[in-house]
Amino acid sequence: MRVVFAAWLVAGALGAALTAEPAPRLPHRELYGRDYVDLAAWARANRLVMQWERVTGDVRLTNRWTKLAFTIDSRRAEVNRVRAWLSAPITPRDQGAYIASVDLQTLLGPVLAPSRNAPGQRVRTIVLDPGHGGKDPGNQVGHEQEKRETLLLAQEAQ
Numbered sequence: 001m002r003v004v005f006a007a008w009l010v011a012g013a014l015g016a017a018l019t020a021e022p023a024p025r026l027p028h029r030e031l032y033g034r035d036y037v038d039l040a041a042w043a044r045a046n047r048l049v050m051q052w053e054r055v056t057g058d059v060r061l062t063n064r065w066t067k068l069a070f071t072i073d074s075r076r077a078e079v080n081r082v083r084a085w086l087s088a089p090i091t092p093r094d095q096g097a098y099i100a101s102v103d104l105q106t107l108l109g110p111v112l113a114p115s116r117n118a119p120g121q122r123v124r125t126i127v128l129d130p131g132h133g134g135k136d137p138g139n140q141v142g143h144e145q146e147k148r149e150t151l152l153l154a155q156e157a158q
Contacts, residue, residue, distance in 0.1 A: 072091075
């Protein structure tokens, strides 16, 4: 039962990812010797709504399946509530924000629009990593610990 649920969950997550359609030419700008892209234009091209947080000045991009959060003048980011580090800080300019194009290509692109297998190509290996070891229980709701549940799922799938 858990294996079926996990497979359904993974398939749903992949199906809900952003499509890998060819992106329109986005406005680029050189800042600090790096190539940057207008974050608002990239968000629109990927059907994300951009919001500036009034209190913190941070930027959030969201749609039904995706939640991105960026800290201005920082490399810190969150991709679907998972902390990530950009190669260059999000830079404010001209009432907007810019993100390094390398971060779009190497971090956000592969996560939000993973490559697909060629037609007819079979998946040969599926890796389940239960994660969390030692004293780190991971997420916890009541008495349920992520550490325990993911280990049970991985053992059941063997």
